[in-house]
Amino acid sequence: MEPVMEVRQVAKRYPGGRGVANMSMQVGKAEVWGLFGPNGAGKTTLLKILTGLCHADAGSVKLFGHDIKGDFASAMSRASCLIETADAYEYMSAERNLKLVARFYPGLPDGRIDEVLELVGLARDKRRKVSGYSLGMKQRLAIAAALLARPELIILDEPTNGLDIEGILWLRGLISRLAREEGTSFLISSHGIQEMEQVCTHGCIIAEGEIIRQGTVAELTHGGVSLEAAYIAAVNRPAKGERKRHA
Structure with a gap:
């Protein structure tokens, strides 16, 4: 089955070095992906690229088989997004x-x-x-x-902002129901990892503009750890340069 979203080696750099590099991932039908990372890791940059709000320097993004840069209208015709502010x-x-x-x-x-x-x-x-x-x-x-x-794909950037506990529970239930009953796919950037663990089928952890771990929630939490613990372990591991210096 063709992926709902396919990201291949996407890169975007801003003056000062911030941005994203070599990001690749696929989202399938009815999958709920959580996108996790520290502030400044590149989450919002990636979401803006995926929705055509800014252009990547390299790589490609396809939604439902349509390239977001070459055929924006077709790519976004079955998708919707909420990026940064309501x-x-x-x-x-x-x-x-x-x-x-x-x-x-x-x-x-x-x-x-x-x-x-x-x-x-x-x-x-x-x-x-x-x-x-x-x-x-x-x-x-x-x-x-x-x-x-x-929409068949919904991309959300911190959707629980401003919601109280009741609202967060409502949103969690809504996402689960739409994925289960209507086959809707989601990509959700959030700092609320504990909440997302209860609704996500997959997770993608990014740091310093790169994907450092991704997979099903079961794969990320292998060994009985929580998704939060898996996230902390991933983002606190030495950076590539540090690993090379200590090798």
């Missing part, structure tokens, strides 16, 4: 914001906006201006926008 027009209602988003998806079924607002718990507040929303409510609205067109 933006919305604050002087408009949640319902009105989603109607604007819906204009990018011709043929969206009648009632889909109400359906996703119910799904994220904003149905009762759909006509309130977003300026009166809490941070958690704004995050739920952004997630509603990402779900609107029933």
